Amino acid sequence: MAVAVILGALVSLRGADLLVRRRQILEAGDRRAENLAQILAGYVQQTFAASDAAIRQLTVHSRRVGGAGAPDAEWLPILQAARVGIPGVGSISVVDSGGIIRHSTQPAIIGQSRRNQFVFTRLASGMTDGLVADIPFRTVVGNQPYVIPLGRKLTTASGAFDGVIVVSFFPDSLREFLRTVDVGRSGSISVFHESGFVLIRQPSDRNPLGDQAAGMPLFAAAKRVGGAGLFRGPIEAGAPVSRTAFRPSNQRLIVAVSLSEPELLSGWNRDAATSLTFATMLILAVVAFLLLLYRQLDVRHAAEQALLRSQRLESLGQLTGGVAHDFNNLLTVILGNVSLMKAMLSQGPLPADDESLTEIERAARRASDLTRQLLAFARRQPLLPRVVDLGAAVQSAGPMLRRVVGEAATLKLVAAEEPALANVDPVQIETTLLNLCLNARDAMPRGGTIAIETGMAVLDEQYARTAEDVTPGAYSLITVSDTGSGIPSEHLPRLFEPFFTTKGPGKGTGLGLSMVYGFVKQSGGHIRVYSEVGRGTSVKLYFPAATGTPAVSTPQPDNDERGHGEVVLLVEDDPLVRAMAVRLLRRLGYSVVEAKDGPSALALMTPDTRIDLLLTDVMLPGTMTGPRLAEEIKQQRPDLPVLFASGYSQEIIDLGAQAGGSVQFLAKPYDRRKLAKAVHDALRAPAVRAR
DSSP states (O other): HHHHHHHHHHHHHHHHHHHHHHHHHHHHHHHHHHHHHHHHHHHHHHHHHHHHHHHHHHHHHHHHHTSSSSOOOOOOOHHHHHHHSSEEEEEEEEETTTEEEEEEEEETTTBBBTTTTTTHHHHTTTTTTSOOOOOOOOOOOOOOEEEEEEEEEEEOOOEEEEEEEEEEEGGGHHHHHHHHHHOOOOOEEEEETTTTEEEEEEEEESSSSBBOOOOOOOOOOHHHHHHSEEEEOSSTTTTTOOOEEEOOOOOOOEEEEEHHHHHHHHHHHHHHHHHHHHHHHHHHHHHHHHHHHHHHHHHHHHHHHHHHHHHHHHHHHHHHHHHHHHHHHHHHHHHHHHHHHHHHTTTTOOOOOOOOOHHHHHHHHHHHHHHHHHHHHHOOOOOOOOEEEEHHHHHHHHHHHHHHHHHSSEEEOOOSSSSSEEEEEEEHHHHHHHHHHHHHHTTTTEEEEEEEEEEEEOHHHHHHHHHHOOEEEEEEEEEEEEEEEEOOOGGGTTSSSSSSSOSSSOOOOOOOOHHHHHHHHHHTOOOEEETTTTTTTEEEEEBOOSSSOOOOOOOOOOOOOOOOOOOEEEEEHHHHHHHHHHHHHTTTEEEEEEEHHHHHHHOOOOOOOOEEEEESSSSSSSSOOOOHHHHHHHHOTTTTOOEEESOHHHHHHHHHHHTTTOOOOSSSSSSSSHHHHHHHHHHHHHOOOOO
């Protein structure tokens, strides 16, 4: 990515440099066109000024010989001499005050009227005393198709109007000089008359003298400005774009110098093409490099994924093997005691001191604990969270924890002055503390100190970016520290794997920390382990801070809560569980109506059937689940209490969402005492009507 950024910066800088250079080249072209237009307009002005000097001499001669009416012998020699001395002149004529040509170097036009000619009318009206240029007109004399009449007023000795001196100027005489001006291979010099005639175009493959300029974009721009200016575009339709400067002269002429924009930019275009080629090659090289890099990253990612899958399969195999080993041991105990009891019963009643049933119960409870630990690791164990003061919970568990750590270790309990409230299952808090203290005790075979501290902490966004699954905010904190041997750094990444342990054979199942991790994550918290070999370990448990009043535990009665003939509709798809629950309920004093699924239960709900409680499993076969069944039955009997049973925490969460948080629940596996209390509480709970 850094290479791409650097490349992009270099390309951008080169592009910006090219754009600056392009602007500078075009600005220099505009300045050159303006300078040439100014020089050529000045040259045109000087050319007409030379003709005007000779015309002034003729006006002086007119007063000396008596004006336009003087004999032809007085005028013709001087007119012929003047014609030879003025370059670019076709003819010179003397027009009297009535507009009639009296004398001319071109005899054929003597006697013709010029009364309506622009030069005559303008000078006769007294609007100006200077040189006046008329509109070009076509002539049949010589090889010049157009001439521009130039005139000055004749006056008497008293200053009265006495006629006009008219000189026919050939504009094409300027062409030879304009050919010497360098405007490039595609540039041009144009001279327009303001009336709309093209007088000169240099260079040109033909003589455009007399062409109409009114439709040309350049002429339109010059007329619109009315003075000196710049024009960018084709000078005429179909021509390439040019940078043109135009400037008017006093003789109603417009001089324009056009420089071809493509020609001005030819060098820049070569540089730009070279830069573009280089940049393209560089980009292609970088793209090829990035593709190769991404391919390598894909290969690496695929290898990492394969390794991760292998590690997961290894962990799954380890988990499966560990579970199978422990459950086989427990099943061995159960099956062995059952076979022993059957053999003893075949010979008569069981002895009073026989411990077979006790061993079976102990093995079943160990199996229940193992299942609960697995569910805790998978974050699926049934939890009953409530607002708990972690400091008070630690103090309450203190006596039990001291018995566990023994006399060789010193246990210190430090609670913050401010209550550390969290919405957690208090039973699981005690189990978590027990597991952590057992690990700390085993890490200190020669004794040491275990400290349990509670308090508040804030995890900010910076910390959240460095940790996994952490939401910034306030947390209630439990820290369990020991002065034991510590954990090697290579073992830390596998610390929470199920059945992973660094203890010797027979000294641990490897599920303790897995259960702690699962409980903390299921509670929305975060766990962090700090350890140094030879100095000890510190485990920090972060739970989202809660508000409210901490719940107070009430002692449970030792005797079972018995029924008084109430009728329980039991819906359970597992026949073994259903048979066991029926026997327990009847021994507790309840009448039982049993069903294997939702439709069977609905068929039993006749108007004459007495039902005091619906006890249903959450997951039932078919499309009708336990909550759906309860909803159907409550349509008929809105006040009927419902007790749900399940061993899966997500079902509890879903039930709570559906019932607005008020749901009676019995966690599997359960024994007689748990069943008795759950049924007793459900029968006496406030009714929750169907929504």
